[in-house]
Amino acid sequence: MKKLLLAAVAALTATAALAEYPEKPVTIVVPFAAGGPTDKVARDLAEALRKPLGATIIIENVGGAGGTLGHTKVAKAANDGYTLLLAHIGMSTAPALYRNLQYKTLDDFEYLGMVNEVPMTLIGRSTLPANNFAELVKWMEANKGKINLANAGLGAASHLCGLLFQQSMKVDMTTVPYKGTGPAMTDLLGGQVDLMCDQTTNTTGQIESGKVKAFAVTTTKRLSTPALAKLPTLEESGVKGFNVTIWHGMYAPKGTPKPVLDKVNAALKVALKDPDFIKRQEALGAVVITDNRTNGADHKKFVEAEINKWGPIIKAAGQYAD
Incomplete structure (x- = not known):
């Protein structure tokens, strides 16, 4: 009986504490x-x-x-x-x-x-000869083994997107990991690397300013953001099943x-x-x-x-x- 009473008191105390959370x-x-x-x-x-x-x-x-x-x-x-x-x-x-x-x-x-x-965007250095995704595909086919793909480090969003992009396109690229998005973007802007796939939070400003070339977005539908609204999705560009957010x-x-x-x-x-x-x-x-x-x-x-x-x-x- 005593144990039952103690259990009941403990239950009531716990209930009261939960009711007062936080x-x-x-x-x-x-x-x-x-x-x-x-x-x-x-x-x-x-x-x-x-x-x-x-x-x-x-x-x-x-x-x-x-x-x-x-x-x-x-x-x-x-x-x-x-x-x-x-x-x-x-x-x-x-x-x-x-x-x-x-x-x-x-x-x-x-x-x-x-x-x-x-959402994420596929972007490239401003000096790339390609101006749209179809031209990018032709450029990649002509430059197999020579393409550098930047990312912000192991497990970063850009790393994951890059892995899926390489697998989907069946094109091997040299992955270049950096210690953060900042240094990766700096080298992309400077033309030291060719491509990067990264979040709109990091790429929209560079796209708006024309400092990088944008080829596609990684969502299944186009984005409504003014700077990105004209970008096709990778899905509609022929990369079936590509969806990364x-x-x-x-x-x-x-x-x-x-x-x-x-x-x-x-x-x-x-x-x-x-x-x-x-x-x-x-x-x-x-x-x-x-x-x-x-x-x-x-x-x-x-x-x-x-x-x-x-x-x-x-x-x-x-x-x-x-």
Whole structure:
């Protein structure tokens, strides 16, 4: 009888605590340095989340190892709802890229929902003789073994897009990894490398200024952004099935109580409809998610499909990090 009474008291106490969540600031871990695209998304989202969640939100940048250090920190954090993760497509590519992960992507997190998708563009140095995708294909065929493809480093969006592009085109290129998008773009502008596939957040300004040549977008539909609206998709250009976006999602440590997850998910859905948040994301070239992937279970299914998509591509390329 005493044990039953203690269990009942404990259950009531836990219920009361959950009802009062959040009682203190909530930390969102960003697995990259401050100032980058993911950090920007997180800070914009934090602003939109504060009111519906009813909490002060702190952004903590935990960079390193392609984002996996930040992922690990949250996977091992207390599962009380006060430590969350905002991560990008790296959640789905890390299992293939890193052999010694300290967490399991599908088992060690609670999935809260997807936030946005960022399109990508295929661009080239301004001195390339090709002026459209058809001409680019002819140029690539005539220059097999001589083409340099830049990326921002192992696991970066540009690296993943480049891998898929090479596989789809069946053209071997010399992959040139850099320590970030900045140096990669600098060499592309200087003509030291030929091509790069990167997020609109990094390429739109260069395209608008005419400093690079743009050949296509990686989405299944053309973009509405004025500077990119005339660019064809790779799909319509003949590269069937090509669809790459850099998405962001939110996660909590495994075992976080369902009432807490429900509160955070409800607040997330409100935040994703915030006009200011939508406007800020559109300025980055990002599309805010409005479909069922804002639900935790549906986002998890999406991530699992992404793992199955990228795993074979990465393994076929033989590009790993220990």
